[in-house]
Amino acid sequence: MKNLIKLFIVVFFILININIAESKTAPDKIILNSVEKDFPAVSFNHKNHEAMAGDCAVCHHMHPTNNELTKCHSCHNLSNTVFKESIVNTFLPCKSCHSTYNIGSPLIPDLKVAYHQKCFTCHKNMGNIGKDPKGCLEICHIPNKEKDEEVSKNEE
């Protein structure tokens, strides 16, 4: 039985990997505008960050590559739809899970927190962020920035 489960998991991961290879390519630029009411939208250069990070897993949830098997449902059990979607599409837009905050699941942050946590992995203490709050507007939420019309509107 144990072997059967292992086999299943291996096949599963192979399928996932095929899926990665077949998935559509990542967007070059993304406009992050979920807090536009209070702060100017961020024009996020996905391509540059991809190159700098070197590994999608720096920002995206991915299946562990270190043989550490986490239980599937610890990530995929949010809802049936999300489960199905997350199996079919390898990378989901962050907002498909990190949308509304559920008080019962404090481990899943809302969208702006999910973004900022990732951004601050590097951007804290860069410029003025975390030293003087002005940095927010200087580095990312740049006021009146001319929005590139070409960029994809999909939030990743």
Add this chain to the structure above:
Amino acid sequence: MKNKKNIDKKISRRKFLKSMGVAGGTLALSGGTLLTSNKKTYAYENFAKNRSEVYGVLVDVTRCVGCRQCEKACNEWNKLPKPDKSFDDPSVFDKNRRPNEKAYTVVNKYDVNGQTIYRKIQCMHCNEPACASSCPIHAYSKTKEGVTYYNEDRCFGCRYCMTACPYYIPAYDYWSALEPKIIKCTFCYDRLKEGKRTACSEACPTGALTFGKRIDLIKIARERINKEPGKYIDHIYGENEVGGSSWMYISSVPFEKIGLPGDLPDNPLIEETMGFLSAVPIVLTVWPALFTAIYYSNIHRDKLDKNNEDDTTKGGK
């Protein structure tokens, strides 16, 4: 690493006053006893029955960037007066502030060992609130959500709570002399009742404020500390301090360096407050006020308690 071994260095105000109370003689002590008798049962009724439903906020100061969105959200939600300086003016950090009648919460900046740390201050919503124990007429109560609820209709302005609070939270609105009232964070009780999280924790963009069930938050805090033991101090401030509180902090620098009292006992301050209360008249020589308070409280408190089965079902503010 608990930071309360340096008691010898400073005698806290409370301990000083407590010893004053003991020295102050039996008259004063009897006043304190009268004031504190029987109130625990009332103030804690809802709360004690439903401890598992208690909410909290975990403040991770390592994540806070001092953007003051929490202050802004609190101001807007509670319809507080416009601040003197705008919420994006960094010059407010030039000196440390306290919550006051215009702000239920403030964020202060601390420079500790070369690190810049911001810390949000508000009522901790203690499990065993000293403000409630000190109040002669039960203007405070604990709700099942964990809110230390202040009822301004009951308050008669004695301000004992201001001196009893170990975190120096209750502020006094001196501007309305006819309707005295204490000002403090409401834990957004009006929102909590609707199943929403607090306005400040919803506004926080960095995850420095995590709202949830208190028991879940303790687990999360412990996980963060265990995951990065080099980063965090191995202590959840507010898990046990003075009996624990709904608001808790984790930090990369000693808590007393960011304005949290470092010498609080794990036990609730109720007994100490009794001693403290009995010291108030001696310190301030306000005997008439005390006797009025005892008189007022004994007659009116029971009446109030009977009439108001549960004031907490009314408004949030």
